[in-house]
Amino acid sequence: MNAARRGPEPVVRLVLTRERIVHAAVELIERHGVDALSMRAVAAELGVAVMSLYNHVSNKAALLEGVAEYVVAGLDTVPSGTGDWRAEARALVRAFRTAAHEYPHAMRVVLTHSIDSTAASRLAERSLALAAEAGFRGATAVRIVHTLMAYAVGSQLQALWLGQLIDRVSEGPGMARVDPARFPHVVASASALLAHDPEADFEFGLDLLITAIERLVEPVDQST
Amino acid sequence: MNAARRGPEPVVRLVLTRERIVHAAVELIERHGVDALSMRAVAAELGVAVMSLYNHVSNKAALLEGVAEYVVAGLDTVPSGTGDWRAEARALVRAFRTAAHEYPHAMRVVLTHSIDSTAASRLAERSLALAAEAGFRGATAVRIVHTLMAYAVGSQLQALWLGQLIDRVSEGPGMARVDPARFPHVVASASALLAHDPEADFEFGLDLLITAIERLVEPVDQST
DNA sequence: GCTAGGCGACGTACGGTGTACGTAAGACGT
């Protein structure tokens, strides 16, 4: 009471933790983009002096790594219960896309800054477990994990530059932005590009990969 | 001659062009990393005042976009002449990897900053042409391009965080860095992870995709 | 040959950034 009237400052000892800092950073990133994130902004968001952050986070890079870890840790990697590794693998790759949908800006940090954390290990563990469930071991398992993750990660980036191409194409059908003489196929595919559904594109590639892996476990010999 | 003795300063009129600036930026990025790139550093590299750069590059962001475009424009997308779309598609995806090998740091800029340039259109054109050659049109062609590009781009990023996992595993077999109780498959795959060959991993996934697409064009009906 | 005009290189300056360092105020074992 008397403490409360002593001033507008928070009287309760405000506990500053790495978690609170990371969380604030994630919120700011989603609100104003990655580039707008500064230590000062994070401090302001928490109502704290800038240098106080450095008692819990050694670096801005470390903070960003924390952000990446936060997002990855939020990936839904729990087995859905069905024993079907195909469905599980699909779910795992989709988890990436879901996270990208929830944290569109922070996902960029994940993709850029390679993380080294328990969260990443969890992801790898889950992937390898699924590979093992499908009957793959050793190098093959690692390669399958690599391929799936590459697709999961890459398809997030595609939204960026494929979107740019679409903008280009849509900038008027007859415009000189895309020279029909030099880029005939692009122009020919204009309608398909404009109508494209990112979700369907993603599922298409995922299907392609899963069935390809599926055929790998039980190779069907078939000539011509 | 007399001009030469007038001073150590370059007497020939130093022509500053956007190309020279971008090129210097690429070199600096490869030398000291992306984060170390500053306008001042670029200017120093060219023996020029900082603000002179802004006569040719409106922005630092624009400069980075130029860097990305430079790398993408350097991708070897010329048809190899063989009429085999499979080989051509492989070559196209590999071109990404080759560029990542040549410009490891600058490639990060490419992946991060979505580019809007003629170079990107060239890439899309080539991809769509290959898809058409394989017999795909419209939405399917776009989706195949999406999938291939996602893999091409994503496998570059994999090197980053998969490498981190390996570091973690290799940090002593019995160390507590990777808890065998929580991550049994990771530990079990330790040897495979340590021995893994990024190039082979890449080719594995590429093969998987190409053959999957191949089967798509001539679907073999086969039940059970 | 001379001059008007414009373009491009440059210097200065400002607001903002990450963070090294020193300080001080509370928590706590003795």
Next chain:
DNA sequence: ACGTCTTACGTACACCGTACGTCGCCTAGC
């Protein structure tokens, strides 16, 4: 009661991107 340790904090500095004004050279028209 008193050291000690943790931790929030303020100051200061080097560096960043870039807006703006200046000024010298290069060229066009006579």
